[in-house]
Amino acid sequence: MLGYIWQYLYSSLFRLWLKWFLRQITGKCELQRICDGYRQGVARTSRRLLQQTLRTAIDVEESGLEQRVTAIMAEKNIRSEKDPMFKTNLKVCLLQINGYRKLYLYVEDLRKQVFESEKKEHEELLLKLWDLLMPSVKLQSRITKQWGDIGFQGDDPKTDFRGMGMLGLTNLVFFSARYTELSRQVLSHANHPKLGYSYAIVGINLTEMAYSLLKSGALKPHFYNTVDGSPSLEHFHQLYCYLAYEFDKFWIEEEPASIMEFNLYRERFHEKVKMLLGEPDVSLSLKLTS
Structure with a gap:
């Protein structure tokens, strides 16, 4: 002693x-x-x-x-x-x-905001997502099986936002509004007859991934390297866009046998992202290939 x-x-x-x-x-x-x-x-x-x-x-x-x-x-x-x-x-x-x-506090607050059909701004944001992804197809009604065409599970998407709240929806809309053609391209991959996956559900799942990385502090290297000052919600949305684009590429390259293997490949992708965050020059910025 x-x-x-x-x-x-x-x-x-x-x-x-x-x-x-x-x-x-x-x-x-x-x-x-x-x-x-x-x-x-x-x-x-x-x-x-x-x-x-x-x-x-x-x-x-x-x-x-x-x-x-x-x-x-x-x-x-x-x-x-x-x-x-x-x-x-x-x-x-x-x-x-x-x-x-x-x-983190701002993202957490957005995550806790429940999607409410009674709120006009919530409904408008949801309908905006549809219009961005399916501009030539009109919704038959607010509650319809058509939502499955962009990867929601049921006839009413609000039930799918329970885990990530409005954070999940705002990420999906941001990606579709900022990178419209790219988001439609990713949606077309998600609707592939063999390698398809539920676009919206996977998007909400990737929001959870981004949220957990932010909460744990794992995203500090990325934001410290890429933001010359205070990171904002837009920077978080941009990170989500990176994850959505890179996961789509990862899924197609890996060629899973079926959507039943999603959790396995989701974890592999998660580990890949965490490895990148361990690199001193990490920058998880969306880089589009021509």
């Missing part, structure tokens, strides 16, 4: 001495050395000291970031004239760390 305490004290004192020594040599504190020594993105923002230093700044509004950064600089005795980029670099890191948590 005494040996463990002594080892802990020794290592702590050594770290303090090393920090002091490096500051004397470089003229910069550890925060400055991190901002200078690591490139912008996950390599910099994920550093433990930076996360710890900014932990007390969580939930600071963007309007108050300037004051928070100024306070940190005063506390660390950092002068802008000697390190003009530090303030900008620190602010970006603060925006990324704070923004990721806010994005």
Whole structure:
């Protein structure tokens, strides 16, 4: 026990001495050395000291970031004239760390919103999805078996949104509105007689995948590398588009024997995405092949 305490004290004192020594040599504190020594993105923002230093700044509004950064600089005795980029670099890191948590809260709130047929905006969004994917086909009625043509399970799609709420619908609509031709192409693959799958149901399932990755923090590397500031809901939607497009390619390339193997291939795809998120330069951005 005494040996463990002594080892802990020794290592702590050594770290303090090393920090002091490096500051004397470089003229910069550890925060400055991190901002200078690591490139912008996950390599910099994920550093433990930076996360710890900014932990007390969580939930600071963007309007108050300037004051928070100024306070940190005063506390660390950092002068802008000697390190003009530090303030900008620190602010970006603060925006990324704070923004990721806010994005999760916003996504969680959208997920908890139940689809309600009584709400006009919900109904309009659902009908917009149909019009985007099936522009030449008119719905016979609001509740109809036609919904199965775009991959819903029953005659009324609202029952399929129970798990992901309005988040599932907004992702589907975003993909169809932003990448209309591509979404129709993916839908045509989903309706393949042999390799087909339920387009809307799989889309909601991929929303759950994106949500769970966000909740666990696994998406931090992607957002830190691709968003120069606070990630927004649109960035989350763009990630969903990447998953929808890449899963479609993955499914076709793997050629499953039947839709009954969906869970198996869904898990394989999930593992593939998690492996990519472990790479330092990860960027899960939609790249369309010509």
